[in-house]
Amino acid sequence: MRILIKKDNEEIGHWTANYLIKRITEFQPNSKKPFVLGLPTGSSPITTYEELIRRGKLGDISFKNVITFNLDEYVGIPESHPQSYHTFMNENFFSQIDIPAENIHILNGNAEDLDKECIEYEDKILKYGGIEILLGGIGMDGHIAFNEPGSSLNSRTRIKSLCYDTIEANSRFFDDDVHNVPTKALTMGIGTIMDAREVVIFGSGYKKARAIKEMVGGAISHMWPASILQMHQECVLVCDEEATMELEIKTVKYFKDIEDIAAHSNHP
Numbered sequence: 001m002r003i004l005i006k007k008d009n010e011e012i013g014h015w016t017a018n019y020l021i022k023r024i025t026e027f028q029p030n031s032k033k034p035f036v037l038g039l040p041t042g043s044s045p046i047t048t049y050e051e052l053i054r055r056g057k058l059g060d061i062s063f064k065n066v067i068t069f070n071l072d073e074y075v076g077i078p079e080s081h082p083q084s085y086h087t088f089m090n091e092n093f094f095s096q097i098d099i100p101a102e103n104i105h106i107l108n109g110n111a112e113d114l115d116k117e118c119i120e121y122e123d124k125i126l127k128y129g130g131i132e133i134l135l136g137g138i139g140m141d142g143h144i145a146f147n148e149p150g151s152s153l154n155s156r157t158r159i160k161s162l163c164y165d166t167i168e169a170n171s172r173f174f175d176d177d178v179h180n181v182p183t184k185a186l187t188m189g190i191g192t193i194m195d196a197r198e199v200v201i202f203g204s205g206y207k208k209a210r211a212i213k214e215m216v217g218g219a220i221s222h223m224w225p226a227s228i229l230q231m232h233q234e235c236v237l238v239c240d241e242e243a244t245m246e247l248e249i250k251t252v253k254y255f256k257d258i259e260d261i262a263a264h265s266n267h268p
Contacts, residue, residue: 001216001229002236003255005244009204012238013047016135016200019236020052021061023133029065034103036067036125038134038188039093040145041085044202045135049093056097063099067128069121071136071145071193075109075159075184083173084109107157107186118157118186125192134196138203141165142211142224146187149223155189190225199232203239212239213246 006012020037029035039045055061070085079086086106094104105124111117125131136144143149146160167181174180193199203212214224216237221227229235244252 001232002258003216004236004238004259005252005256006238006240008240009044010047012202012204012240013045013049014051016045016048016202016238017051017055019200020048020133021055024061024066027132031065034065034067034128036069036128036130036132038071038131038136038193038196039068039089040071040136041088042137044137044204046092048135048202053093053096063097063103066099067103068099068105069125069131069188070106071134072185072187073107073109074182075114075186076182077109079108079110109182109186114159114186118159121157121186121188122192125195131196133198133200134193135200136193136202138201138208138211138215138226139166140207140211142214142226144190144193144201144226144229146185147190147193147225149225151190151222151225153220153222153225153228154191156191157186157188160185160187190228194228194232198234198236199229200236200238201226201229203237203243205240206242206245208239208243209246212237212243216247217251 004015006015024035027035052061056063070089073085074083077084081087089106105121107121108117138144141149146162147155148160148163148166151160161184162182167178167183170181171178211224211226215226215229218224218227220230
């Protein structure tokens with residue numbers, strides 16, 4: 001695991017956007033060999049999306065040959081609902097870049113057969129050769145996507161019943177009324193996430209410090225789902241200083257030293 005410690009969420013977003021632009025450019029995607037991205041919602045990726053939009057308008061990056069798969073979506077609310085992840089992605093990213101509509105994939109939480117929807121989502125990912133880079137946030141309880149504590153570390157895209165803590169936390173988006181929050185979601189599984197060739201995780205703020213401690217150095221456990229990323233061959237955690245508050249000082253210094261050496265080396 002590579003850990004990058006930035007000043008704040010803005011620096012996290014700028015680094016991530018620059019990294020994606022570099023990787024997509026080097027990949028040289030075309031219609032027969034598209035670049036496949038896994039994308040999250042929430043507050044964590046906003047600065048990344050804003051920077052990608054800005055750089056796209058400058059002509060630094062095109063998304064015409066990029067395929068996207070979002071990590072999750074609520075069950076039972078219309079795609080046009082202000083809090084659906086379809087709406088979030090369209091308003092915060094897709095409507096402002098040059099990605100073709102047919103390249104965008106988001107789980108359908110209103111599908112007639114939700115199990116079939118999940119199976120077909122997995123099939124689509126495989127059809128495009130798998131996910132090249134998957135972006136994701138980390139929850140205070142260590143969840144990734146809607147894989148909350150207790151989720152199988154081998155899980156695939158599936159229907160997930162949400163725990164009360166998640167429903168309560170998300171009620172701020174639903175007029176502060178827990179009764180308005182969907183109780184189920186469709187989510188990529190942890191096994192699906194682990195299949196991505198590279199995973200980039202965001203984490204900012206002191207409230208994420210315990211989860212990041214468990215993710216980086218805790219025992220691998222389904223009670224801290226993000227801890228499985230210790231086993232991923234290409235995982236990058238981009239966090240701010242506050243999010244490292246529960247890491248050991250020597251751990252923080254170790255990863256800072258690595259980045260300092262890399263920054264002053266002729267060999268990336």
